[in-house]
Amino acid sequence: MTAMPDAMFTSEPDLLFDAARDGPDGLRTEEMLINMGPQHPSTHGVLRVLLRTDGEMVVEAVPHIGYLHRCAEKIGENLQPYQFIPKTDRMDYLAAMNNNHVFSLAVERLLGVEVPERAAYIRVIMAELNRIASHLVAFGTYGLDMGAFTAVLYAFREREYILDLFEAACGARLTYSYITIGGVTFDLPERFIERLAEFLDYFEPKIDEYDRLLSYNHIFVKRTAGVGVISAEDAIAWGLTGPCLRASGVRWDLRRCLPYEIYDRFEFDIPVGRPGGGGIPRGVVVGDCWNRYFVRMQEMRESVRILRQCIAAIPAGEVRAKVPKNVRLPADEVYFEGENPRGQLGFLVVGDGSPIPWRVKARGPCFCNLSITSHVCRGVLLADVPAIIGSIDIVLGEVDR
């Protein structure tokens, strides 16, 4: 079976044709090119991975991106910053609050705006809630990738409550545009904090349930332990951030290492990848798929801790600093990175004295994390490719922007 040569999209010449060679027993065997995606159940959107396979073995995997490119950065150079906030929603659409947050922080640094205390607390609450929601999707869809169909419905059941909370706060369930330059658009609605506390009491035991259902499931561990191992050096060299980096054993979290907003006031741990033994299933190594998955599960617990501290300490007061709509951006540039659920989202905002930025550049964590796919998916089995891509947890909206 031969594949259509697709020179248009392929950069590597040896991927153009199926390579034929002589097998050990004199039989002529052929490698097969196969397109995984852009329409494929486990590429989490419109990612296309070109696989060169030898039977079930994947010799090489080359991701091709760009199917969801919407010129977000260019749009940013034609809108005022507060108008660009909704565009950041559409980048990592599973963590829209965090995107709003990081972009707002970048612009605030450029303008030198101080955010009111209450607004800062609300922002942290929203960011951490959205981190939980995003990790829930990661957990559920990873179960789907592994063929366990039930996890995703449990995850979405809990995510639903978070979305209800968001809806109560800002009226939107996916693209919030709630956190904005100078604070947040509205104050929290009545009883929001009580309902949040109610949710946390409900949610925390559920994480143990997920662990029993999936994390420590023997088949699941067998499928993910020791698969797609990324060493700490590789992770740093490829620019991995977020849970993917921490799973490789690097204790690096911007909320702790370069604290922004009010994260220095909270007590929380940075979960990192651990080898098997001592509560961690045997066979697990640092930097494998299981650790990438499990770091997210632990981060949900840490987010719950942060949220509880927020509930205890949130003050009353203003929720938005006075920032005029048509503010002129100073002729300066700011690059700011914040810790998103999937890694470090960075925004470079360059002003030139006009209300519209001269340049907006986003550094998407999914884009950088995805880049290691072809490095890791070498000599793995076909079934490991969804396992690896799923454990990197990409959102194509952010990869392509």
Next chain:
Amino acid sequence: MTEFTAQDVIRPRWSPALRARAIRRFMLAGLIIMIGTGVAAVCLEIFGRSLSPLWLTVGIVLPSVLAFGALFVVFAITAHALLGRLLKRLAFVLFIGSLAGIVLTAWGASLLFGLVDRIVAARPDPIAQTIFGGELTTDEIVRFFAATPEDPKALEAPPALEFVAYLLWPWQFRLLRDLVLALVILGFVSVTASFAIWWERKVAGRIQSRLGPMRVGGWHGWAQGIADGLKLVQKEDIVPGRADGPVFRLAPYLVFIPVLTAFLALPFSDRWVLRDLEVGLVLVLGLLGIDVIGVILAGWASHNKWSMYGALRVAAQMVSYEIPMGMALLLPVMAAGTLRPGAIGALQSGGFHTWLAFCSPFLFAAAGVYFVASLAACKRAPFDLPEAESELTGGFHTEYSGFRWAVFFFGEYAAMFVVCGLAVLLFLGAWHSPLPASWGESLAGGSWWQRGLYALLFSGPAWFIAKTYALLFVHIWLRWTLPRIRIDQVMYACVQVMLPMTMLLLLGQMFWQLLVPPDGITARAANIVCTLAGAAIVAAFVGTAGWGYLNRRRLVGPLAVNHLPGS
């Protein structure tokens, strides 16, 4: 004009006036067609004597066929319009009725065949029955029923008896009997499959803390399986452009028909079997093996790389699970000393502790091994690699849709029933109830309520189907709980773990039968331990499930029950 709501899409509300108008229009159209055809026919009758056969066909036969078709359509539409609401209300009754009807048909047929067999046996020179039947005449049947068979006057029997004789006469032909029973089996498989589809979706829903299908048919969406089937049948028939057409078309039937044929040797109860063959088990295993060829062909013929992966995976999986599965089946065969399903079943009539799985520790372990292998045989999770949705986008049936796809799934559910039925037959007491059959003997010949109690407690087909469905439930339960295994792990588990294990079990069972006297203290102790273990498993399952059901609201958490207000 009432307001149009979403409910109208789900369940259209026909106003009585609208309904009456529709009926009138359809009936009018039918009437016009019929009158037109009648006029044409009369004209042809008058003028058409000299017409050629072609004109006769075009002028008379074709319009008649059309008229009959129109009449049928009008009748169907009118009936639906008039009775649709009634049918919907009675739908569940109809569903249960069709199940009961199938079982009753089989029961009635078996009674009928038994009667004919008795008549044949009562002949002075009993002849062997061939597929074309003995040479029973109606006279002989009448004489059988007459009080004194030798009396020639008996031939002047009441006409009713003669009528009965004519009714009974055809059933001496085995061909005809088999045809009827094959239809019964087809009906049973259809009902089982459509029930299993609904059941699977309901169980999946409950496991995933949602409701599952709730719309179609009214009561808990019971008609979902039928609706799914109808939807698939009416879909467009698609064969991919570069697919190998004939093979592509053949493959689904190659999956379905062998599984259907396997029912041939599956005994639902004592004598409730089409053919109680000496090699029944081998036949069933062989037919389940053919099943795989269909899948391989489907994957290969689709001209799709993902399909081909599915096909090659099913081949690899088959050579892995088939041997442990067959060897695990050898243990009960060894214990029973026969391959005849009926004989193996009859062996286990002495109550729960005489079920073969509890007779020795090796058989107990073999039951577990067989069950795991049977999951692989049905391509069910965690062995669903050939269709592995998240890896192969659908595997061997990626390119299939509509009716052919439905046939694949028909085959899958039928295969699930067969492998579970095999497990019940060989390990779990076949069609016997957990109570010893000897307890029922005094009931069987008693008064009507004693016989009723006997039917309730000891009915063979009911117990067989119930036990098989219990195992089917475990299949479904596992599918919605476990992740999928990788292909190398399947092969490792089957070839390097299960195969040596079954070999050891086989050796162990051999020595057990050689060295342990069946009435000795060791055998009895092992029997008691295994029985208790089996009972404990059943009790734990029922207990946990019951506890979970009773506490479902607490388990799912407060927020799932009391949804957040204001959202």
